[in-house]
Amino acid sequence: MSIAPLLWHHGEDPETIVREIEAIASSGIRAFVLEPRPHPDYLGPRYWSDVDVVLAAARERDLKVWFFDDGRFPSGWVSGRVSERPDLVKRHLAAHRLDVQGPRAGASVSAKHWLPDGITLHAVVAVRRDSVDTIDSDTLVDLTASVVDGVLYWDVPPGRWRIAVLTEGDRGLEDETAEYLNPIAEGAAAFQLAVVHEAHRERYGADFGGLISGFFQDEPRFGNGTGYEFQFGQPAEVRDGNPRDYVLPFSPALWARLVKQWGADARRRLPLLWWDGEPELTAQTRYTFMDEATRLYAEFQRELGQWCDDAGVQMIGHVVEDNGAHTRLGWGAGHYFRALNGQHMGGIDLVQHVQPGVIDGRRVGTFGRYDDEFYYWGLAKLASSAAHIDPRKAGRAMCEAFGAYGWHLGLRLMKQLTDHLAVRGVNFLVPHAFSPRTWDPDCPPHFYNGGLNPQWPHFPVWREYADRLCSELSGGTHHNDAMVLYHAEAEWAGEAMPFQRVLQVLMQAQRDAHVVPIDSLAAVKPELLIVPYAQRIPPELAETILALDIRTIFVDAVPQAFSGAAAAELMSRLTDHVDVVPLSDLAQLFTAAAWTPSEPQPWLRILRYDEKAFLVNESITETVDTWLTLPALEGHPVRTDLLASAEWTPELSGDRVRLRLGPSESCLLTWRPAALPDLPVRVARADLPQDGWTVSTRAYSDSKFRPVALTSLGPANTPERLAGFAGTIRYERLTDLTDVTAIDLGEAGETAELVVDGESLGVRIAHPYLFSVPHTHRRPVTLTVDVTTTLAPVAADNSYDAYVTLDPTGLIGPVTLFH
Template sequence: MQFPRPLLPLILLASLLPAACAEEKPAAGWRGELVAPAAEFSQMPFWFWNDELDNAEIARQMAEFRRQGVFGFVIHGRIGLPQEIPYMGDRWLDHVRFAVDEAARTGMHVCLYDEGMYPSGSAHGAVVRSNSAFAAKGLSARSQEIDGPAKLRIENPVEGSLVAAVAARRNGDAVDLDGALVTDKPGEEMSLPEGQWRVVTFSCVSSGGRIRGVHFGEDDGQPGAPPAADLLDPDSVRAFLRFAYEPYYEKLKDHFGKTVFAVFTDEPSELGRGAKRGLQPWTGSLADDFRRRRGYSLLPLLPALFMEAGPRTERVRQDFKLTLAERLDETYYQQLSQWCADHGVELTGHPSGSDEIRPLRLFQLPGQDMVWRWVLPGQPTMLEGANSTVAKCSSSVARHDARRRNANEIYGAYGWHLTMDEMKGLADWLMVRGVNLLYPHAFYYSVREQRAYERPPDLGMHNAWWPCYRQFADYTSRLCGLLTDSRQVCDVAVLSVANHLPWRAARWLFQNQVDFNYLEDWRLLEQSKLEGATMQVGAMTYRLVIVDHDEPLAAPVAASLDAFKKAGGLVRYCRSEPTAELVSGLHRDLAVEPPSPDLRYAHVQKYGMDFYLLTNEGEGPIDTAVTFRVRGKAEWFDPWTAEFHPAMAASEGQDGAIRVRLRRRESLVLSIDPTQPPEKATPQPRTPSLEAPIDGPWKLADASGRQLARALDDWRVAPELTEFAGTLRYETAFDAATKPGKRYELDLGGVGDWTVVWLNGRKVGVRFWAPYEFDVTESIRDGRNELRVEVTNSWANKHAPKDARASGLFGPVVLRGR
C-alpha cells in the first residue's frame, strides 16, 4: 500500500523498543499498546518435548523464543521422548517445573497439555491401568435373519455384555420397527410370528481404541499405544483428572493462575483411535440416560443407529447424537472445566469436530484447530465446508459468553512445504474472524532422526525462517492485543442448529463485508432477550438473524424467531444461493464501492475509539473506496511494520469514503476517533511511475562465497543444487538517476521462497510472500548502487523432497520511481 512518509516519532518508538519490549506495557497511550503489546498476546506455540531433555537446553530454547518475540508456550510431550522420562513421572515433572520457573523469571506464560500425546482423556493409559473397566466402550450390532414362526433364545454375547436384542420385520435391506420385539435379559426366549425377521443383538464391548503415545512404539497400530478411556463414564474422567491434572498442581501450585494460565485438552474421542469398526460410542448407563433426556426408550429403536429403520431413523440418530454430546459435556468437559476453575486456571483446547460449537461454552478459553491443510489461502476452503467455520465457531462463543480470549491450534501437519505466505494468510484468516490467541503447531525441541517427520513442520528454531520470525510474531501479537478487551460491533447472527455451523450464508456475508456471529439454537432459547427491535445475547445486540437451514426448525426455535420478528427484528431464511435480499433493511457497517469480494473486516471498539481491521484474502491487490458507518478522525496503522499513516479520502463524489489499497496478504487497521471531526484530506495526485529493469549481470554465491553461474531461474535445475535447502546470495550493480521528493520501490518479481534485501550495505527488509516489493527510498543513491538479494528456499527441499518447491530469484527485477 502506498503512503506518504510515515510519522517519524512513532517509527522511532517502534525501532527503539528493546528486544523484550512485549514484556512491559509502553507509556505511549493506545498507539504504544498497538505497537508493543503485552507479552500475554504473544503466540503460544506447542513445544514438542520429543527427545532427551536437558534443563540448560530448555533454558536456551526459551531464550531463543523470547529473542524472536514468542513469550509463551504449550508444553507437549511428543513421540521421541525417551522411555527413561516416563510421561508424568518424576523426571518429566522436574523438567516441567524447571521450565515454568524459568518462564516466571523471564516474564513468559505457560499452558499445560493434559495428555501424552493425544487424544486427551487417557493420561497415557494410566486411567485404564488403574481399572480395566474404564476402557473406552462401544455398542456392537450382530444381525441374523430368521423366517418365522420360530423361537430364539438370546444368549450372552461372546464379547462384552448384552444391551438388548431386537427382532424387527425385514423390509429389503431395512427393518420395520413397528411391532418390534425387544429384550435386555440374557437367556430369555423370543417367539417370532410368521414372516421374515432380522434379529439384532447389541452388546457393550471394549472399543479397542487407543491414543498416540509419547515414546517410540506407541504410535497408531503399534502394540505400545496406550488404551483410550471411557470418557462417558464420570468415574473414568475423575481418574483422568487424578493422573493428568493433580500431579501438575502438586508440582506447580505456586505458579497456577499466574505463569501457568491454562490447561489444554485435545479433541477427546469416545471410542479412541483405531477402534473396532462398526461401533457406536457407548457406556454402561447410556440407555437409561437416553430415556431420561429424550423421554422415550432407545432399546427398541437401536437398529436405527446401524441401518435404515423407516421414518424414525433420522430422529433416533439425531437424538442419540445429542444425548452423546450432552453426556460428554457433563462427564468430561464440565468436570475438567470445574477443576480448572477451582485451581485458578482456564480450560482451553478444542473438541474433535471443526464445527462442534456446543462444548465450547464449558471452556474458559474456547478454541478450535486448523490442521492437515484443511484450509488454504487462495482456495475455496477458506469460505466453504465445515472447516471454514472454525474461527467463527470459537470467537462467537467467546463474544456471547464474555470470554476474554479464544484460540486456534494452527498449522499442524501442514507439511514441510508450508510457507510463511500460507502462515500469514491463515493467521489473518483467523484474526479477522475474531480469534485472538494463536497456538502454532509446533516448535520442536528436536528434529533428530524421525522426529522431523512427526506431523511437521517445525515452525520454530529448526526452520530456515527462524532468524526473521520476530516480525511475524510481533505482527500477530499486535492484532491479538487489539482484539482483546475490545467490544465487537456486529448486528447479524447466523443460527446454528443441532451443533452444526452452516457456511452458505456465511460465505456471502464475508464476500459482502457483513460481519456476524454464530448463535446456537439452545442459546437463542435460553439466553436471548428482546429489547425493542433488537435481540440481546450476552454483550451482543442483533438486528438480523439469518437461518441457513433447509429442514423445519424445532417448534420452540421457530416461535422464538417469530417473536423477534413481531417485535420488529429482521429474520431472513437462506434456502438457496443468497443475494443482497439476505441483509435488506439492515443499516450496514460499511459500504464498499467498487465491490471487493476478497475484502474482510472486523470492527471493534477500544480506548474510546473505533478500529476496523481490514484484510485482503485474495490473490491480487485491492483498490476500492469504503464508507464507514462511524465518522471521525481517521488514521491507518500497519501492524506488520508498526507504522501509522494518515487516512486519505477517496476521489470526489464519494462523501466520507476512504481509499483502501491492500496488497496481496496485507492487513491494515483503520482507527477512527468519533470525538474528533473528520479531516478533509485531499487525495495526492498519482504521478506517473517510472520503471527501469535491473537486468544484471547477476552473481550467485553460497554462504562460503563459492560462485555459482546461474541466471534468474529455479536453481534446482543445476545438478549441484537439486537437493539444496538454504540461502544463496544474488548480487548486481545498477545505475540510478534519483530525484528529490520521489519515492523508489524495488520489485523482485518472483522469489522461491523468501528473501532479505540489502542496498548499498543497508538492510532494506524481508519479504515472505508476493509481491516482493521494497521501499528503497532511504537506501538508494544517485549513481552507482550495489544490490544484494539473499534468497532462502523451502525446508521441504531438505525434509520432504517430494514436496520440494521452486527455489531462487526469478525476476523480472524492476526499479520504480514515483
C-alpha cells in the same frame, strides 16, 4: 501476549530443551505450551525433573507456560491409568444383526458369539424388515426377557425379521483410544483431575496463575470409531468387502437419560440408531441420543473448567473439527460448542487445512479428503463465535496453527494464514511446533530446527506482526451483521445445510456473522438470526424464536417437521413469524450497509472490531481496487500496514474510501483525532534489468556466501539453475538511486531483505516486497537483495509436502524503482 507455540518434549537432556526455550524467547514470544510427544516417564520422577528444568528456564526468561493435559495425543489417555477404573474406560453400544424368515415356532438363537469376556448383553430387539436395511418401526418388540443364558427363545412370526443383539462393552472401533477415559461416564472428570491436574498442582501450585497459565486439551473425542464422516444409518467401515456396523458411545449415565426420555420404549428404540424406520420416529430417536450424549460431554468439560477456575489457571484447546466432525461421533465430540464448555477460549486446529485461494470442493491431503468449503469458510468462525458468545471466553479465540503443512510452510504462508484467521476473529495463536529434535519427521515444519531453518532469523518479523494484529483485535467488540444458527441439531435429525455455506455468501459480500448454537440463543438474543436449511429442527428452537420475537430468516425453506414432540400449532406459528430467503439472495439484505464496495469484491474480507476494521484481499492473483462506503465515525480514517509499520491517510471521496490491496495484502483502518499525511505519490521510473546481477548463495547449513554462475533474475529452482537449493540467494548490482523513494522487488521466493551500501532497509516476509528508500541514498550504490527459501527444496520427501506445489525460489522480479 497472544502467541504460545507448542514445545515438544520427548525427554531430551536439559541442555537441549533449554536451547529450544532460548530460541523461543529470542524471537520475542513470551509463552509456550509444553507437550509430551510423548515423554517416556510422564508423571514419573524423570518427567518432574525435566519439567523443573523447563520451568526454571521459562522463569529466567520471563515466559509463561501451559501444560498439556495428558502424556500423549489425543487427550483422554490419563497417563495410561484408566484401566485402574474399569467403570471409566470407554464403553460402546454395538448392534449385531441376524436376519430370519418366519414363521418359525420354537426357534432359538444363540447370542454367545457376541458376548466374549468383557462384553455384556444390553438388549435383544426384533423388528420386521421392509428391505435390506429398512425396518418397520410399528413391529419393534423387546425380547430381552426371552434370553436365557445367552440364548433367545422366540416364536418367529411370519415375514422377514431382523433380530438385533445389542451389546455393551469396551470394544470400540478406534484402537488408538481403546483404553481411554469415557467422557460421559460418571466420575470421569474427577479421575482425570486427580491423576493429571492435581499432580501438577501438588508440585507447582505456587506458580499457578503466574508462571503457569493453565492446561491445553488436544482433540478429546468420543472415539467410538475412526474418521470424520460418521452418519447414522451407514456402515462405519468395510473390511474384506463386508460392511461393518458402527458402535456408539455409551455409559450407565447416558442410558439413564435415554430411559427418562423414552420411558418403556427405550430398548425398543435402539435399533433405530442403526437402521432406518418410520422417518419421524427415526429422526427423533437419533436426535435424542446425540442431544443427551453431547450434554453429558459438556458436563465433563464443565467440571474440568471449574477446577481450573478454582485453581487460578485456565483451560484451552480444541476438539476434532475436520470436515464437519465437530457435529458428529467418531473422531468428533458431537457438538462443538458443548465440547468447549468450561474452556476459557474458543479453539480450533489449522493443520494443513487451508490453502490460499482454495475456497470449496474436495481435495486429497495427508489426512484424507479435505472439505475445503468447511475449512475456508467455517473452521475459524467456530472459534471466534464461541469466543464472543460464551462470556467466560471473553472474546478470546485460539488456533493451533501451521502444523503438518510440511517444510514448504514458510513465513509468507504463515502470514497469509495469520490473516485468514484474524479476519475471521481469531486472536490467540498456538504455532505448531518447536521440536528439540533436529529434522523431526513428526508433522513438520519446525520453526527453529536446531538453527537450520534458513528463515529463522526473520521469524521475529512474523511474530511481531502476528502479536500486534492479535492485540489490535482483542479486548473489544467484534461487530457482526447477523448470527447464523449452528447446524448440529439439524444434522442429527435429517438433511441440513452446514452453517459455512451461509457464511460464504455473507463474507463474499463483506458481511460478518457469528455462529450461534440453540443453547445460547436466549442469552445473546440476536437482532437477526439466519437458519440454514434444515429438514427438521428441535421444537425448542421454534419456541425460543417466538418467545423472544427474534427476527429470523430460514434459508431456502422452512423445516418439514420437528425432531421432538411439539404442539400441533407450533409449526404454523413459526412459519407465520419467519421469512424465507434463497441462499443466493442473502447478501441483498445488506446492500445499503456501511463497508459495501462500489462493485462486487468476492475476495475481500472485512472484520469490524471496535472503531477499526481489518481488511484482507484473499486472492492470490487479483488486486482489489474499490471504493468502500464508510460508517459514520468521528475522526479521520488512517490506513496502517502492520507488516511494514507504515500508516497514512487513504484517498477519500465524501463518505467513501479508496481501497487498493494487492494479492494476499492486508491493512488496518482506524480513526484518529487528527489526519495523517497522504501516502506519497509514487511513479514508476524504471525496472532494473533482469540480467547483470552478481549472484551468490549461502546454504541453510553453511555460514558463508559462495558465488554461483548466475547473472539474471527469475525462478531459481529450475534444473539448469539452483534446483534443490535451500538457504539464502544473494543478488547484487551497482544502482543509481537518484530521486528514488521506493523499490519494489516484484516477486520473490520467499522472504527478502534489501540492503543499500551495507544498510538494511528491512525485511519483507510476504507481498508486497516494497521498501522505502531514505533520502540519504541518492548516489550510485550497491544494491543487495537477500532472498531466503524454505527447507522444502531439500526436505520435501514426506507425506506432508507431497500434496502441494512448491513456489519458485529466488528473486523473480521485476525490480521497480519509484520516484
